[in-house]
Amino acid sequence: MNGPSLKEQTSRSARYDVLLFGLLITLVMIGFILSLTSGSVSIPVSEVWNLLFNADAASASSSQARIVQELRLPRALAAFATGAMLALSGVMMQVLLRNPLADPYILGISGGAAVGALGVIMLGLASIWMPYAAFTGALLSVLLVFGLAGRRQGWSATRLLLTGVVISAGWGALINLMLSTSSNQTVHSMLFWLMGDLSQSRGQLWHFVLILVVLVLMMAQARPLNAMARGDLQAAALGVNVRRLRLSLYLCASLLTASAVTLAGSIGFVGLIIPHMLRLSGARDHRKLLPGAALLGGSFLMMADSLARTVIAPQQLPVGVLTAMLGVPAFLLILYRSRMPANASGNRELP
Amino acid sequence: MNPGMAAALFQIQQVSVTMAGKPLCNDLDLTLRAGERLAILGPNGSGKTSLLHTLMGLQKPRTGQISINAQNIAALSAATLAKQVGLLFQSAQDEMPATVLETILLGRLPHQHSWSAMSELDWKQVECAVTNMELSEFLNRDVCELSGGERQRVAIAALLAQSPQVFLLDEPSNHLDISFQIKAMQVLSEIVLSEQRALIMATHDINLAARFCDRILLLMGNGRYCEGRTCEVLTESLLSAAFCFDIQKISHQGHDFFFPAGFSSQANRT
Numbered sequence: 059m060n061g062p063s064l065k066e067q068t069s070r071s072a073r074y075d076v077l078l079f080g081l082l083i084t085l086v087m088i089g090f091i092l093s094l095t096s097g098s099v100s101i102p103v104s105e106v107w108n109l110l111f112n113a114d115a116a117s118a119s120s121s122q123a124r125i126v127q128e129l130r131l132p133r134a135l136a137a138f139a140t141g142a143m144l145a146l147s148g149v150m151m152q153v154l155l156r157n158p159l160a161d162p163y164i165l166g167i168s169g170g171a172a173v174g175a176l177g178v179i180m181l182g183l184a185s186i187w188m189p190y191a192a193f194t195g196a197l198l199s200v201l202l203v204f205g206l207a208g209r210r211q212g213w214s215a216t217r218l219l220l221t222g223v224v225i226s227a228g229w230g231a232l233i234n235l236m237l238s239t240s241s242n243q244t245v246h247s248m249l250f251w252l253m254g255d256l257s258q259s260r261g262q263l264w265h266f267v268l269i270l271v272v273l274v275l276m277m278a279q280a281r282p283l284n285a286m287a288r289g290d291l292q293a294a295a296l297g298v299n300v301r302r303l304r305l306s307l308y309l310c311a312s313l314l315t316a317s318a319v320t321l322a323g324s325i326g327f328v329g330l331i332i333p334h335m336l337r338l339s340g341a342r343d344h345r346k347l348l349p350g351a352a353l354l355g356g357s358f359l360m361m362a363d364s365l366a367r368t369v370i371a372p373q374q375l376p377v378g379v380l381t382a383m384l385g386v387p388a389f390l391l392i393l394y395r396s397r398m399p400a401n402a403s404g405n406r407e408l409p
Numbered sequence: 410m411n412p413g414m415a416a417a418l419f420q421i422q423q424v425s426v427t428m429a430g431k432p433l434c435n436d437l438d439l440t441l442r443a444g445e446r447l448a449i450l451g452p453n454g455s456g457k458t459s460l461l462h463t464l465m466g467l468q469k470p471r472t473g474q475i476s477i478n479a480q481n482i483a484a485l486s487a488a489t490l491a492k493q494v495g496l497l498f499q500s501a502q503d504e505m506p507a508t509v510l511e512t513i514l515l516g517r518l519p520h521q522h523s524w525s526a527m528s529e530l531d532w533k534q535v536e537c538a539v540t541n542m543e544l545s546e547f548l549n550r551d552v553c554e555l556s557g558g559e560r561q562r563v564a565i566a567a568l569l570a571q572s573p574q575v576f577l578l579d580e581p582s583n584h585l586d587i588s589f590q591i592k593a594m595q596v597l598s599e600i601v602l603s604e605q606r607a608l609i610m611a612t613h614d615i616n617l618a619a620r621f622c623d624r625i626l627l628l629m630g631n632g633r634y635c636e637g638r639t640c641e642v643l644t645e646s647l648l649s650a651a652f653c654f655d656i657q658k659i660s661h662q663g664h665d666f667f668f669p670a671g672f673s674s675q676a677n678r679t
Binding site for chain 1: 462467486487488491492495496498501503504505506507508511512515516518519523527532535536539
């Protein structure tokens with residue numbers, strides 16, 4: 059072959075990947091700094107470091123230290139974990155359903171969680187039972203769709219999608235029923251939950267363990283996932299055990315979504331847009347797309363949450379409002395500037 | 410077995426395929442030896458694609474068994490089978506974006522482990538496939554924005570990169586211009602003959618089959634079939650019976666060409 063060999067050309071694109079991941083890690087750091095410094099009490103960057111790591115210093119008992127250690131750090135971790143889980147789940151759902159419009163909530167998981175969460179808000183038990191109720195609702199929805207989509211059909215994309223969308227609609231009706239029969243005070247906290255809100259969220263170790271485990275599991279299947287994006291039959295002909303892969307995709311993505319929804323309510327937009335932002339930036343291979351989505355999703359939600367706390371401080375906005383407000387222009391900018399065609403369906407432009 | 414003949418590579422024994430209760434082929438017996446090329450011909454819905462999918466292990470035959478190198482494919486894992494048998498699909502599904510290079514690299518999937526990098530052999534096969542299908546200018550284009558023929562060349566290149574023992578081709582000449590129809594078949598034929606592999610292609614192009622295949626499997630559309638050497642099966646009477654249409658033969662420079670006759674029908678005169 060004339061010119062540089064394929065291998066050389068690919069190593070050039072590897073340099074681009076290093077750049078991309080360098081940028082993503084920088085974004086994560088910026089996200090952390092923003093979440094730790096912004097809020098109704100302003101704490102300069104230089105002091106955050108001291109407050110976090112010099113616990114023995116005299117400042118340890120000060121209110122600033124408590125704000126950073128007990129409020130902002132757990133919330134920043136929660137934001138990162140939620141964003142990473144949603145973006146990862148979005149990538150997986152889009153391959154599972156081979157549909158660029160799929161997002162983590164499309165199969166009704168958030169609906170189930172919302173019914174659980176709103177139920178306990180209605181009963182006035184939200185403070186203790188909220189996470190358990192939301193997680194139970196999400197799992198119930200996962201099992202329902204899983205059972206109804208049918209073993210025999212091998213959870214085909216169309217059947218899963220149809221079942222999920224219908225179950226989702228069912229949850230939607232229940233949610234509206236609860237909203238319309240609740241008092242004004244409860245409706246406000248219900249709406250906050252539905253829009254997605256991190257103010258009560260605390261990131262915990264198991265969230266990160268879950269992300270890591272799913273990431274490792276899926277990275278081991280990254281090449282088969284690339285094949286599955288070309289269709290189930292094509293993947294099967296290339297030696298992929300499609301049934302098993304679809305099953306693990308569905309279960310892992312559902313578990314991530316259920317955890318994210320339990321942690322922060324149904325924050326929209328992250329799971330749909332982050333995978334596309336990365337694909338448009340050239341990371342279409344799942345070996346880059348999966349870790350990239352975790353990093354970008356996490357940093358994006360940390361930034362959105364920082365803004366949610368400061369835009370109309372001391373009042374706080376639900377972060378779900380900000381994800382769309384930030385995400386729409388950012389996504390459109392990338393879409394506009396990208397050289398890759400956006401019409402993934404292969405439809406050609408009309409003359 | 411005659412010691413002068415090459416070893417049996419691909420064996421189909423008593424295989425019956427049905428679709429929605431309708432028999433497509435009954436008790437098919439066929440042995441493909443190394444270096445042989447077989448064309449499957451037949452009218453629409455006669456079971457060409459179903460048979461190819463069955464041979465790839467994508468659907469189970471109603472009865473009978475298929476073996477490659479004397480191993481029953483039902484006992485092989487999909488991954489092991491994909492190292493030895495590769496299938497070119499009738500059409501590609503491109504809902505998700507991917508570049509031409511990424512699509513061709515997927516052909517190497519059966520030969521790779523999860524965490525391994527591309528080996529020298531992987532690169533060699535891919536480069537060879539790219540050169541053969543003349544795709545070096547296209548590598549970074551998105552597969553969604555290619556023309557039908559270009560997309561087909563990418564699919565053939567991916568199959569060449571996969572480099573299986575048995576090539577299964579579902580209408581390989583789909584969308585290709587005349588020159589690439591011949592080039593693609595020449596490349597595949599050369600690999601099959603020089604490296605003692607085998608090829609089975611379903612096609613509607615009788616003349617392509619006549620030119621490149623040693624044997625023909627003619628599916629009659631009702632479960633019956635006709636199998637034999639190309640010159641035995643490609644006759645006016647058999648083809649006309651299979652397609653329920655008057656098919657005639659002309660000879661030019663020692664080659665036979667088949668064409669649909671029936672010029673005197675009403676529709677042609679209007």
